[in-house]
Amino acid sequence: MNDLRIIPAGDAALVLELPSRIDPAVTARLVFIADSLRERAGTAVRDTVVGYCTLTVYFDPILTDASWLEEEMRAVASLRPPPAAFNRPRIDIPVCYGGDLGPDLAAVAEQIGATEDEVIDLHCTPEYRVFVVGFVPGFAYMGEVHPRLALPRRSSPRTKVPAGSVAIAAGQTGIYPMETPGGWQLLGRTFIRPFDEARDPPVLFRPGDRVKFHAIGRAEYDLESAG
Amino acid sequence: MAAFAVVRPGMLTTVQDLGRWGLQHLGVPVAGPMDWYSHRLANRLVGNAENAAALEMTLLGPELIADADLSCAVAGAALDVIVGEESVNPDDVFTVHAGKRVRFMLRRPGARATLAVRGGIDVAPVLGSRATSLISRVGPFGGRALAPGDILPIGAVPISGGSQGMRLPVSSGGARVRVVAGPHAERFSAEALRRLNGSKYVVSPQSNRMGFRLEGPHLTAAASVQADMLSDATPVGSIQVPPSGLPILLMADRQTTGGYPKIATVITADLPVAGQLAPGDWIEFFPVTRTAALDALRQRLASLSSAPA
Numbered sequence: 001m002n003d004l005r006i007i008p009a010g011d012a013a014l015v016l017e018l019p020s021r022i023d024p025a026v027t028a029r030l031v032f033i034a035d036s037l038r039e040r041a042g043t044a045v046r047d048t049v050v051g052y053c054t055l056t057v058y059f060d061p062i063l064t065d066a067s068w069l070e071e072e073m074r075a076v077a078s079l080r081p082p083p084a085a086f087n088r089p090r091i092d093i094p095v096c097y098g099g100d101l102g103p104d105l106a107a108v109a110e111q112i113g114a115t116e117d118e119v120i121d122l123h124c125t126p127e128y129r130v131f132v133v134g135f136v137p138g139f140a141y142m143g144e145v146h147p148r149l150a151l152p153r154r155s156s157p158r159t160k161v162p163a164g165s166v167a168i169a170a171g172q173t174g175i176y177p178m179e180t181p182g183g184w185q186l187l188g189r190t191f192i193r194p195f196d197e198a199r200d201p202p203v204l205f206r207p208g209d210r211v212k213f214h215a216i217g218r219a220e221y222d223l224e225s226a227g
Numbered sequence: 228m229a230a231f232a233v234v235r236p237g238m239l240t241t242v243q244d245l246g247r248w249g250l251q252h253l254g255v256p257v258a259g260p261m262d263w264y265s266h267r268l269a270n271r272l273v274g275n276a277e278n279a280a281a282l283e284m285t286l287l288g289p290e291l292i293a294d295a296d297l298s299c300a301v302a303g304a305a306l307d308v309i310v311g312e313e314s315v316n317p318d319d320v321f322t323v324h325a326g327k328r329v330r331f332m333l334r335r336p337g338a339r340a341t342l343a344v345r346g347g348i349d350v351a352p353v354l355g356s357r358a359t360s361l362i363s364r365v366g367p368f369g370g371r372a373l374a375p376g377d378i379l380p381i382g383a384v385p386i387s388g389g390s391q392g393m394r395l396p397v398s399s400g401g402a403r404v405r406v407v408a409g410p411h412a413e414r415f416s417a418e419a420l421r422r423l424n425g426s427k428y429v430v431s432p433q434s435n436r437m438g439f440r441l442e443g444p445h446l447t448a449a450a451s452v453q454a455d456m457l458s459d460a461t462p463v464g465s466i467q468v469p470p471s472g473l474p475i476l477l478m479a480d481r482q483t484t485g486g487y488p489k490i491a492t493v494i495t496a497d498l499p500v501a502g503q504l505a506p507g508d509w510i511e512f513f514p515v516t517r518t519a520a521l522d523a524l525r526q527r528l529a530s531l532s533s534a535p536a
Binding site: 007008009010011012013015020022034046047048049050051052053054056058061062066132133134135136137138139141177178195197201202203206207 | 248249250251252253254255256257353354362363364365406407409410457458459460462464465482483484485489492493494495517520521524525528
């Protein structure tokens with residue numbers, strides 16, 4: 001396994017790095033390494049964060065010897081994952097596209113020379129993968145979007161993007177879990193909540209998950225949001 | 228249950244414990260105090276566990292009213308403490324009697340002080356912690372700063388009678404902090420690394436608990452690498468460099484991931500020193516090895532339980 005290296009990020013984190021590329025197989029491997037390490041090293045690991053091609057492992061440098069942890073990371077990275085390791089069910093997300101819930105849909109359609117319905121089709125067709133969970137609690141960076149929808153961020157970010165907004169930018173798609181500032185292009189909105197601190201688990205998505213979007217009408221959206 | 232009521236919240240006062248660890252894989256920030264050392268020290272002084280929830284006060288402290296006799300200690304930035312109409316020595320543990328008010332006014336040096344109350348601030352934990360993440364609105368009071376009328380319940384069970392410890396040396400106007408190179412140092416030019424290690428930066432007004440935007444020499448990453456930098460974890464203390472070349476030092480309420488290369492990381496022992504800086508203060512970085520970083524942390528922790536000189 002000489003395709004990986006481990007580098008320190010300060011005195012309380014180690015980063016396992018794989019060759020830089022966006023690939024669901026890389027994500028699956030990183031998730032497996034993270035899960036195995038947490039199981040094996042227990043409380044010696046304070047946190048693990050999967051990036052596109054990195055796994056960052058946080059530890060307490062007083063309680064845990066960094067070189068021991070590095071050896072543990074190499075050991076679990078050399079394990080072969082069982083075939084069933086990544087069998088999480090696909091997550092289906094209902095989206096009400098356009099109108100005031102998706103204020104950038106019309107502009108996106110115009111930009112790529114398509115109708116709004118064609119943009120919706122392009123967004124609903126692929127089965128996406130979650131690559132990274134970050135930014136705010138429950139935000140999943142999913143990819144890859146259809147090349148025609150690989151548009152940049154808005155030139156000027158919005159100061160408030162409503163919770164549940166379904167958006168695209170830079171070849172990726174995601175759902176805003178809470179109202180935050182944001183620069184992605186808003187296609188629609190879902191009543192599904194990616195983050196709910198009262199729910200167990202509080203976050204819907206994990207790296208490696210498969211996700212598909214489908215369109216719903218305004219009446220269904222309003223009914224479900226009210227419930 | 229005993230409580231403090233918030234009369235005036237001050238500039239930015241939040242409830243913090245040592246952080247919401249174990250949930251970064253869900254995108255939940257750690258948060259916790261900007262100055263972990265003073266948080267632990269203030270708790271020790273009143274006999275609390277070091278992880279007990281306390282208040283982090285920023286520049287202009289709050290005014291609180293006690294509904295029972297409450298034993299308190301402060302640590303971090305230098306400040307004036309006024310109970311009723313009387314000044315008390317901020318180095319001593321002091322009592323705010325039932326019905327009395329207490330006010331805090333920071334006078335530099337330092338930007339943040341911890342107020343610990345014997346028994347700890349006993350708000351309900353959120354996802355296992357009482358730390359406030361302002362950016363993601365997770366924590367006590369819906370993850371916001373304190374507001375007038377908030378009630379801070381005080382717990383009943385401290386773990387000891389209280390112990391001594393040395394205070395964090397807080398300097399005036401700026402500070403030198405130690406860094407370990409990386410994780411992405413090799414993606415920067417030798418010139419950028421030289422600049423980082425020899426220049427004074429100034430903490431800009433666009434700085435908060437998430438991070439300090441720094442003004443000073445530009446640090447440019449090698450252009451080819453900047454483009455294919457993919458998002459990964461952002462440890463506290465990371466010095467990340469966006470395309471502008473002006474570094475951002477990630478602090479307690481940082482997000483869990485980011486897409487900018489990170490040239491170096493402030494060592495754990497010196498995070499409290501950085502946490503005491505305010506906009507306008509200078510900061511200078513100098514590199515050490517990881518071994519030296521660990522020695523520095525051991526020394527810092529030893530002074531927590533050393534008798535003051």
